[in-house]
Amino acid sequence: MSICREAMVTPIRTDTPALRRVLAGTTALTTAAVCGWLLAADPALATPAGGVVTEGQADITYGDTSVTIHQHTDRVIIEWQSFDVGVGETVHFEQPGELAAALNIIFG
Numbered sequence: 001m002s003i004c005r006e007a008m009v010t011p012i013r014t015d016t017p018a019l020r021r022v023l024a025g026t027t028a029l030t031t032a033a034v035c036g037w038l039l040a041a042d043p044a045l046a047t048p049a050g051g052v053v054t055e056g057q058a059d060i061t062y063g064d065t066s067v068t069i070h071q072h073t074d075r076v077i078i079e080w081q082s083f084d085v086g087v088g089e090t091v092h093f094e095q096p097g098e099l100a101a102a103l104n105i106i107f108g
Helices: 019-038
Strands: 052-053 058-062 066-071 075-080 090-094 101-106
Touching: 058 075
Parallel strands: 066 090, 075 101
Antiparallel strands: 052 075, 058 066
C-alpha cells in the first residue's frame, strides 16, 4: 500500500494586475529597507574597536577609516571587542623590530 498521494496543483497566474501591484509593493519595501539600513550604517564602526593592551606597551590610534597600533615592546597582547576591517579601511601595526609579535584576542 502506497502512502504517497498525488497532490492537485493549481497554477497561479502571474500576469494579473493585482499580483503585479503586490509584487511591486513588496519590491519597493524591500528596496527601501535595504537602502535605509545601508545609509544608517556607519562605515567607521567596521574598524577594530575596544582595544585594550593587557601585556606589553602599545598605543592604539583610531581614525575615521583606520586604526594604527604603535607597539613599543617586542611582545604585546591586545584584547579587542571586535576586529572587522571593511572595504577602504586599514589596520596598521608599527612594530619595533623584525622579531616583534602582537597577539590579538577578539571577544566579539
